[in-house]
Amino acid sequence: MAAERVRWGILATGGIAGSFTADLLDLPDAEVVAVASRTETSAKAFAERFGIGRAYGDWASLAADEDVDVVYVATPHSAHREAAGLCLEAGRAVLCEKAFALNAREAGELVSLARAQGLFLMEAMWMYCNPLIRRLKALVDDGAIGEVRTVQADFGLAGPFPPSHRLRDPAQGGGALLDLGVYPVSFAHLLLGEPERVAASAELSEEGVDLQTGMLLSWAGGARALLHCAINAGTGVTASVTGSAGRIDVPGGFFHPDRFVLHRDGRDPQEFAAAPEDGPRDSLRHEALEVMGRLRAGDTESPLVPLEGSLGVMRTLDSVRGEIGVRYPGER
Numbered sequence: 556m557a558a559e560r561v562r563w564g565i566l567a568t569g570g571i572a573g574s575f576t577a578d579l580l581d582l583p584d585a586e587v588v589a590v591a592s593r594t595e596t597s598a599k600a601f602a603e604r605f606g607i608g609r610a611y612g613d614w615a616s617l618a619a620d621e622d623v624d625v626v627y628v629a630t631p632h633s634a635h636r637e638a639a640g641l642c643l644e645a646g647r648a649v650l651c652e653k654a655f656a657l658n659a660r661e662a663g664e665l666v667s668l669a670r671a672q673g674l675f676l677m678e679a680m681w682m683y684c685n686p687l688i689r690r691l692k693a694l695v696d697d698g699a700i701g702e703v704r705t706v707q708a709d710f711g712l713a714g715p716f717p718p719s720h721r722l723r724d725p726a727q728g729g730g731a732l733l734d735l736g737v738y739p740v741s742f743a744h745l746l747l748g749e750p751e752r753v754a755a756s757a758e759l760s761e762e763g764v765d766l767q768t769g770m771l772l773s774w775a776g777g778a779r780a781l782l783h784c785a786i787n788a789g790t791g792v793t794a795s796v797t798g799s800a801g802r803i804d805v806p807g808g809f810f811h812p813d814r815f816v817l818h819r820d821g822r823d824p825q826e827f828a829a830a831p832e833d834g835p836r837d838s839l840r841h842e843a844l845e846v847m848g849r850l851r852a853g854d855t856e857s858p859l860v861p862l863e864g865s866l867g868v869m870r871t872l873d874s875v876r877g878e879i880g881v882r883y884p885g886e887r
């Protein structure tokens with residue numbers, strides 16, 4: 556592991572791969588040394604766009620590249636298990652996009668592999684690395700709103716997404732749940748842990764993916780979370796956490812907030828805003844910095860995005876899919 560600069564490899568050349576690479580290039584201690592795609596043409600075009608030295612037309616060559624400290628896996632969810640697994644087997648640390656995998660079984664296999672190899676692995680749940688979300692979590696943990704009773708969160712996009720789009724394709728793990736619902740579910744898990752019971756109802760597409768899903772999560776102590784996601788309805792994308800002594804409201808874009816408001820019984824509302832040094836709210840730099848800090852420390856996981864937490868979220872997503880009757884082709 557390089558003492559100074561962390562050398563990244565990028566696996567896949569789609570939308571988020573480009574955004575993440577652009578943010579990495581803004582970090583002085585990050586270096587993007589290689590990119591891999593399913594095709595050499597795409598790899599070369601991406602390498603040219605970002606000034607990356609090595610372009611591979613297959614994933615195995617990137618996984619085998621000894622000059623790469625960590626691979627960022629940015630394929631559709633359906634390929635996370637294969638791509639991240641290939642990298643871990645070859646000795647590379649991995650940052651893997653959300654949803655962590657198609658299901659809890661696949662996610663568990665990745666975690667076991669990373670542990671067996673003694674390698675760093677993290678789900679790219681950038682929300683958990685956001686400075687204001689960390690602040691919110693610290694306030695709740697410190698009892699600022701008393702005991703948490705209710706979490707509400709939604710993430711809906713209006714679309715419309717054509718049937719050819721990744722979000723409509725069952726073979727790519729399409730639907731609202733794994734792509735968008737993972738944020739409200741991860742938000743509820745952050746504050747309350749894994750729920751005891753999961754209920755859900757969904758509107759499904761002709762292809763058999765969820766267009767919108769409503770979820771009700773229950774905890775033994777009485778807490779409830781009301782969550783929603785959609786790829787056919789542009790919702791407010793807000794979140795709210797209500798406790799026995801107050802409430803925190805997070806406005807639109809709750810998973811990458813630039814402010815939130817704390818309401819406490821008998822006191823004036825208090826606004827918390829992002830600091831200028833936090834950078835743009837859609838920046839992925841915080842998760843990149845977390846990975847690089849952990850790699851330098853020799854850690855194999857991040858306390859901000861713990862592997863057990865990612866597994867718990869996958870179990871909840873599996874339970875939701877059991878309720879709404881969504882299975883992906885070839886899913887074991």
Ligand SMILES: NC(=O)c1ccc[n+]([C@@H]2O[C@H](COP(=O)([O-])OP(=O)(O)OC[C@H]3O[C@@H](n4cnc5c(N)ncnc54)[C@H](OP(=O)(O)O)[C@@H]3O)[C@@H](O)[C@H]2O)c1
Pocket residue numbers: 567568569570571572591592593594597598629630631632634652653654679681721727733734
């Ligand atoms: N953190 C965030 O804010 C955020 C935002 C958007 C998406 N994501 C996550 O990132 C992942 C990718 O999303 P995206 O929006 O970047 O998707 P995208 O634009 O469709 O790109 C996905 C890329 O994966 C590669 N790929 C590998 N296997 C594939 C297959 N079987 N079918 C199609 N493409 C395949 C392709 O690159 P090659 O042609 O180079 O192989 C493709 O360009 C998803 O898991 C998603 O949930 C995260």
